[in-house]
Amino acid sequence: MKSSIARAALLGLAWAALLSGCAGKTETMSYYSLHVPQASAAAPAGDAVSVSVGPVTLPDVLKQTRIATGGENGQYRLAEYHRWT
Structure with missing residues (x-):
């Protein structure tokens, strides 16, 4: 009886x-990206300088x-829960 x-x-x-163990709150994944700014008015063509990166x-x-x-x-x-897109 006691053993049961x-x-x-x-x-x-x-x-x-x-x-x-199942009751804990799970962390949500967050994604981030860099936004490209809108292109401004183009500079007048003249003695244009070009730079090249290897x-x-x-x-x-x-x-x-x-x-x-x-x-x-x-x-x-x-970061475990923050990612780049």
């Missing part, structure tokens, strides 16, 4: 522990959609 009560209590506690490479750790923010001592953090 203890077993039922233990089973009830196990269910309560499992269900409490290939830009990034370390593999930065090739992801998570937003990186600068921290102290030259370290950065990657």
Whole structure:
């Protein structure tokens, strides 16, 4: 009798522990993008200057959609729920 009560209590506690893990609020994903400003009136053509930038490479750790923010001592953090679109 005592073992069945203890077993039922233990089973009830196990269910309560499992269900409490599902009760937490889930974080929603937020997406961000940079907006391109509207083009202003073109400058008159004359002695136009052209600038060319060679290939830009990034370390593999930065090739992801998570937003990186600068921290102290030259370290950065990657946001878990904030992404670039």
